Amino acid sequence: MKNNTLNAKSVKTFMSNNAIIILIMLLALAVGCTTQNFFTIRNFRNLLINVGPRFIIACGVSGCLITKGTDLSAGRMVGLSACLSAILLQRADYADKLFPGLPEIPVFGGLLIVLIIMAIFGAINGSVIAFLKVPPFIATLGMQTIVYGLCSVITNNQPLGGYKSSYSQVANGSIGPIPYLAIFAVVIGLFMWFLYNKTRHGKYMYAIGGNEHAAEVAGVNVAATLIRIYILAAVLYALGGFLLGAKAGGASTATGFGYELEAIAACTIGGVSTNGGVGKISGVLVGVLVFETLKICLQFLGVDPAYTFIVQGLVTIVAVALDLRKYLAKK
Amino acid sequence: MKGATTVAEYRLEMRDVVKTFPGVKALDHAQLKLRPGTVHALMGENGAGKSTLMKCMFGIYSMDEGEVIYEGEKVQIKGPLDALHRGIAMVHQELQPIPERSIGENIYVGRYPTKRVAGMQLVDHAKMYEDAAKVLKEVHLNFDPKAKLGTLSVSQMQLVEIAKAVSADCKVLILDEPTSSLTAAEVEALFTIVEELRKKGVSIVYISHKMDEILRISDEVTIMRDGQYIGTWDAKTLTTDMIITKMVGRELTDLYPKRENVPGDVVFEVEDFTSINPKSFRDVSFQVRKGEILGVAGLVGAQRTELMEGLFGLRCHNKGKVTYQGKELKINRPKDAIKNGIAMLTEDRRATGILGVLSIADNVSIASLNQYVDMGIVLNDKKIEKLVQDNVAKLSIKTPSSKTQIQSLSGGNQQKVLISRWLANDPDVFILDEPTRGIDVGAKYEIYCIIADLAKQGKSIIMISSEMGELIGMSDRIMVMCDGRVTGFIDGDKANQENIMELATRFE
Numbered sequence: 001m002k003n004n005t006l007n008a009k010s011v012k013t014f015m016s017n018n019a020i021i022i023l024i025m026l027l028a029l030a031v032g033c034t035t036q037n038f039f040t041i042r043n044f045r046n047l048l049i050n051v052g053p054r055f056i057i058a059c060g061v062s063g064c065l066i067t068k069g070t071d072l073s074a075g076r077m078v079g080l081s082a083c084l085s086a087i088l089l090q091r092a093d094y095a096d097k098l099f100p101g102l103p104e105i106p107v108f109g110g111l112l113i114v115l116i117i118m119a120i121f122g123a124i125n126g127s128v129i130a131f132l133k134v135p136p137f138i139a140t141l142g143m144q145t146i147v148y149g150l151c152s153v154i155t156n157n158q159p160l161g162g163y164k165s166s167y168s169q170v171a172n173g174s175i176g177p178i179p180y181l182a183i184f185a186v187v188i189g190l191f192m193w194f195l196y197n198k199t200r201h202g203k204y205m206y207a208i209g210g211n212e213h214a215a216e217v218a219g220v221n222v223a224a225t226l227i228r229i230y231i232l233a234a235v236l237y238a239l240g241g242f243l244l245g246a247k248a249g250g251a252s253t254a255t256g257f258g259y260e261l262e263a264i265a266a267c268t269i270g271g272v273s274t275n276g277g278v279g280k281i282s283g284v285l286v287g288v289l290v291f292e293t294l295k296i297c298l299q300f301l302g303v304d305p306a307y308t309f310i311v312q313g314l315v316t317i318v319a320v321a322l323d324l325r326k327y328l329a330k331k
Numbered sequence: 332m333k334g335a336t337t338v339a340e341y342r343l344e345m346r347d348v349v350k351t352f353p354g355v356k357a358l359d360h361a362q363l364k365l366r367p368g369t370v371h372a373l374m375g376e377n378g379a380g381k382s383t384l385m386k387c388m389f390g391i392y393s394m395d396e397g398e399v400i401y402e403g404e405k406v407q408i409k410g411p412l413d414a415l416h417r418g419i420a421m422v423h424q425e426l427q428p429i430p431e432r433s434i435g436e437n438i439y440v441g442r443y444p445t446k447r448v449a450g451m452q453l454v455d456h457a458k459m460y461e462d463a464a465k466v467l468k469e470v471h472l473n474f475d476p477k478a479k480l481g482t483l484s485v486s487q488m489q490l491v492e493i494a495k496a497v498s499a500d501c502k503v504l505i506l507d508e509p510t511s512s513l514t515a516a517e518v519e520a521l522f523t524i525v526e527e528l529r530k531k532g533v534s535i536v537y538i539s540h541k542m543d544e545i546l547r548i549s550d551e552v553t554i555m556r557d558g559q560y561i562g563t564w565d566a567k568t569l570t571t572d573m574i575i576t577k578m579v580g581r582e583l584t585d586l587y588p589k590r591e592n593v594p595g596d597v598v599f600e601v602e603d604f605t606s607i608n609p610k611s612f613r614d615v616s617f618q619v620r621k622g623e624i625l626g627v628a629g630l631v632g633a634q635r636t637e638l639m640e641g642l643f644g645l646r647c648h649n650k651g652k653v654t655y656q657g658k659e660l661k662i663n664r665p666k667d668a669i670k671n672g673i674a675m676l677t678e679d680r681r682a683t684g685i686l687g688v689l690s691i692a693d694n695v696s697i698a699s700l701n702q703y704v705d706m707g708i709v710l711n712d713k714k715i716e717k718l719v720q721d722n723v724a725k726l727s728i729k730t731p732s733s734k735t736q737i738q739s740l741s742g743g744n745q746q747k748v749l750i751s752r753w754l755a756n757d758p759d760v761f762i763l764d765e766p767t768r769g770i771d772v773g774a775k776y777e778i779y780c781i782i783a784d785l786a787k788q789g790k791s792i793i794m795i796s797s798e799m800g801e802l803i804g805m806s807d808r809i810m811v812m813c814d815g816r817v818t819g820f821i822d823g824d825k826a827n828q829e830n831i832m833e834l835a836t837r838f839e
Contacts, residue, residue: 198709200700207697210686217645217683218698218752219669277688 017326020269020319021286024294031297038300045179047292049247052181053240054262055288059192060236061263062284063229066209068276069129069136071230073143074237074263077118078256080151081241084114085167086160086251094162098155107166115238121147122234126227144260151253159252163245171246181243188236193281205229210277258309265316266291268323275324291315341400342367342534343388343419343503348397350383350558357383359558360397365503365534370525372537372549372566376578376771380558381538385505388536389421390414402502412441420496421505428488430481435463437480438495466498467491470524486513486631493524504528505536510544514630515832522548542571556580579773587804588779592786594623594807599760599791604641604651612638612815615651619760619791624782626806626823627795628831633812635795636678639762643668643675655759669698674753678764678795680742684749687738691730692719694737694748699755722751726781743774750781761785763794767801779805799828813837 015022032038057074064071088110090097105113121143128139173180196202204225207215216222240259245251270287272279294315298308343365350358358380365371373381386392388399390408399406401417408414414421429437436443439459446455463476472490480488489509496504506525510518525535525548539545545552545566552569554561554577561577599619606612612634619625629635640646642653644662653660660671668675677683686694696703696715703714719733726747730740737748746766753761766782767775782805786792796802802809806823811834819834 198712200704200710203693203697203700203710206689206693207686210689210693211683213683214677214686215697217643217665217675217677219666220697221666273688275688277686 016322017271019322020315021290024290024297027297028293031300035300041177043296045177047289047296048182049179050292050295051288052179052185053243053247054259054266054292055185055285056188056236056243057240057259058263058266058284058288059188059281060233060240061260062192062267062272062279062281063205063233064136064140065264065267065272065274066205066276066279067226067229068209068212068274069226069229070140070264070274071125071233072137072140072260073121073125073147074140074233075256075259075261076144076147076151077121077234077237078241078244078259079251079253080121080147080154080256081114081118081238082245082248082251082255083151083155083160083253084117085110085242085245086163087154088113089164089167090160091162091164096158096162098158098160107164107170110167111239111242114242115235118234118238118241119231122231123227125234126230129230130223130226148253155253157253159250161250163249167246168249169246171243181247184239184243188239189281189285196281201225201228206277208276261316262291262312265312265319268316268319271323273323273326274320341365342402344400345384345388346398346400348384348387349395350380350387350392351395357558358387358394358397360560361555361558362560363388363536363553364563365536366551367502367534368529368532369550370529370535370537370548372539372545372552373555374538374545374552374574374578375555375561376773379555379578381555382507383558384555385421385507385536385538388414388503389419389505415442415499415501418500418502419505420499420501420503421507422489422492422496422509423507428480428492430479432480433460433477434467434474434480434483434491435460435476437491438463438466438476438498462498463494466494469497469527470494471520484632486517489513490517490521490524493521497524497528501533503534503536505538507538508540509537510539510541518544542574545574546571554578575772579771586776586800588776588783590624590783590786590805590807592622592624592783592807595621595789597621598656600652600654601642602652602654604638604648604653606634606637606641606815607647607649608637610815611646612641612812615812615817617810617817617820619793620807621791622786622789623807624786624792624794624805624823626802626809626826627793627812628799628802628809629812629835631797632814633835634815635812636764637815638812639675639764639793639795640677643673643762669756669758672756672759673762674756674758674760675762676746676749676753676764676766678768680745680749680769685737685745688736690734691723691728691737691740691748692716692733695719695722695751695755698752702755718755719751722748722754726751727777741771741774743770743777746770746774746778747781750778758790760791761793763792765795765797767796767798799831802831803827811835814839 037043057078061071061074087098088105089107092104125140125143128134129136171181175183204215204220207218207220208222208225212222241256244255266287267279267284268274269290270283272283295308298311341364345361345363348358348361361380361384363373363384375381383392387394390410390413399408408417429440444455444458444462445452460476467474467476470490470493472494480491483491509521513521528535537549546569549566551563552566552574553563554574556578597618598621602616604612604615615638627635637646641648644664644667653662655671662668662671686697692715696718700710703711705711716733722728723730728744728747730744737745763782767778770778782792782794794805803823803826808823809821809826809831810817811819811821811831813835818837821830
C-alpha cells in the first residue's frame, strides 16, 4: 500500500517536473499520426541540422544560467559572428564582395579569427559582470544592442552572400547519413560535459551558482571563473553563428535574432535552473531537441510563423515558471 | 483567569497538526493550547517543528491535517493577512525589514490606512504616522516614525517588528527567537513589553533556546521533539535540566567534553590590525598558541565577526601585521588565507557556508580541488569520494549518500561537512565564528568534541561565541572585545560571566 502511494507520487513528481517535455512529445506524436511525412528520415535529419548550432549556443548560455546570470547578447553575437564569417569567407570572384581587397583566407583561419573576436566581447561581458557588478541581465542587454549596432555598421545593413564552397560545405556535408552539424554538436557536447563534470572550472561554476558568497569564502576565484564562463559562451555563439551562416549560405544583421531566448528556454526545459547551481549538458540537449520538435510540429500544422513566435514566447515563460515552482513547492 | 468556562479556557488550540515536506514529516500530530493572558514557551531542538507549527498558525503554511480552534470556533487561517485580521501576529526569527522606507511604512506595509480623495483610494500618510507614533510609544521606542528604518540598529528594528505586531491589536502574539540579536538591556526592555501585553490579556507564544529566559518569563512550557508533541508543563515545575532531557529525549551528563590539548608555543600573531572602516575593529593585537583554543567574547556590535573576516581576507584592513611562526602573511582575499593555512567557519552557515543545492561531495571538496587533479586538468572522482567517505566516517556525518544535497541535512551535519571542507586542506589555524549556532543540543556536543580534538592535534583555534557557557567551557583563554577594540584577556579557568561582561561593556 505504502509502496503504491510512493510510486503514484513519484510518477506525479516526474510528470510535473517534465511537464513541458511530455506535452510536446505528445504533440509530436499527435502531429506525426495525423500528418504525412513527419516520421521520416528526412524530417529527422532536418531536426538534427536545426538542433546542432542551437545546442552549441545553448551550451554557452547554460554556464551563465547556472551561475545565476543570463546572456541576452547571445543571439546578436551569433548574428555578428555569422556576418564576420561571411565577410572573411566570401568568394574572391564574387561581384558584391563587401571588402574586395580582403585576401583569401582558409575556412579554418576564418573561423579562428571569428572565435577570437567574439571571445573579446565575451571577456567584456564577463568583466563588467564580475568587476563592475552590473547585473548580468543589464550588462548583456547593453551588449546585445552594441553588438547589433556594430553588425549594422560593418555590413552597411546589406545581406551578405557568395560564400566559398569550402565554407558552405562545412555545414551542408555529412558523413553517411549524419550531417556535419550534428557531429559538431556532439563534439561540443562531449567537451562541455567533460568541462562541467571533470574539471575544477566546472565545480567552481556550480559552486558560484549554488552560493556565490560561500564559494568565495571557500577560496574560489569568483571573478576569474565568471569571466571564463562568459568568454566560453561567446566562443560557442561564434561557432554557432559560423555554422548557421554556412548552413544558410548567407548572413545579415537579422541572423540570430531571438536565439538567446530560444537558448534560455531550451536550457530551462532541460532542467537548468534560473535559481542557480543546477543543470546538466544532457538536459540542455533534451531541451533543444524538444524545443526544435515543437517548432517542426508547428510547421507541419501550418501555423503562421507570427503565431509561432507567440507560442515560443509562452513556452519560455511557462518553462521558467514551472522550474521556479519546484523551489516554491518546498515552502 | 484560568479555566473560567470551557469556551474561554483556551484562546487558541491547535489539534493534531500534520505537515509534510518532500521527504520529511515536519509536524506529526503536534498540538498547542494557549490560555489568554499567558506567556507560553514553545521549546524543542532545531528541526523539532516549532517554527513550522507557528507558520501554520500564522497561515504561511497550510496544514495537511489537523484543526485550529480560535476563541471557541474552528477556523481556517488562509494567510498572514487573514491571521492579522483575526488578531494573530508574528515576529519572525529572520527580520524582514525594508530599510529604505520609513518606520511608519514598515509598520503598516500591506495594510496602509487609506482615505478617499476624488474617488481614488489613497494612502493616508497623516493617519499612518500618527498611529505609528502611538504604537512606538507603546513599546517604549522613542523614534520619529518618518525616519528610515535602515537608520536603526538590528535590535531596534526587532522592536519595531514587535511594534508592528502590537499595532495589529493582536490577541495572540508569536515571538520566534526575539532575543537572538538583543543585548542584555534590550532583552529587559523586551520583557517589560511582554509583561504589559500579558497583563492586557494577550496570549504570547515565545520561542527561544535560552533556558534562563524561558524559565523567567513563561507561565507554561510546551515541548516538541521531531515534530511531535511531548507535553505541556507549568513553568514553575521545570528546571533547565528537565527541559533539555525532555527536548533531547535522553539524559545529557556533560555539556562539554574533557579537553586534552596542551597549548605550546605562540604561532599565530596579530598586531595592530585595523579596519578601513573607522567604526569597525581597530588596533587589535593578540597571539594564539599551537594547540590552544582562544575564545572571543563580546556583545553584538563588538566587531568580532568583522575582525575575523578581516583576518581571512573577506574585509579590507589598512594597518596591521599577521604572522604565522614568524612569517608575515599577506592576506587580501580568502584564497590567500587558505594558501597560508587558515580556515574559517563563517557565522551564517546558510549565507556564506553551504553550497545549498550541491552535493555533500562537492561541498567537502570545493576548497581543496587542486589536490585531486590528474594530468593537470581531470578531477579524480575516486580520490574525492575517498576524501568524503573518510570524513563522513571520521566526523560521523549522518547522510544517505555523498550525492545528497547539503541543504537537506540538519544544521549539525551541515556544520560537520563544512569542517570537513577545511580539514581537507590541513590548515594550522581554525577561525570558528559561532560554530554551534542553530545546532541541536545533542549535535553541539559532537562539534565540541571535534574542536577539542583539533586542538589536541596541535591546531590553533580562534572561536567566537555568544554563549557564555560555551566560551567558558571550551576556551583555554578568552579575548574580550568591545566596540571594535580588544578590552582584555581572561584565562579559561578564571573566566566567569561577570568578569567577561565587565570587559565586554568597557565602552570608551
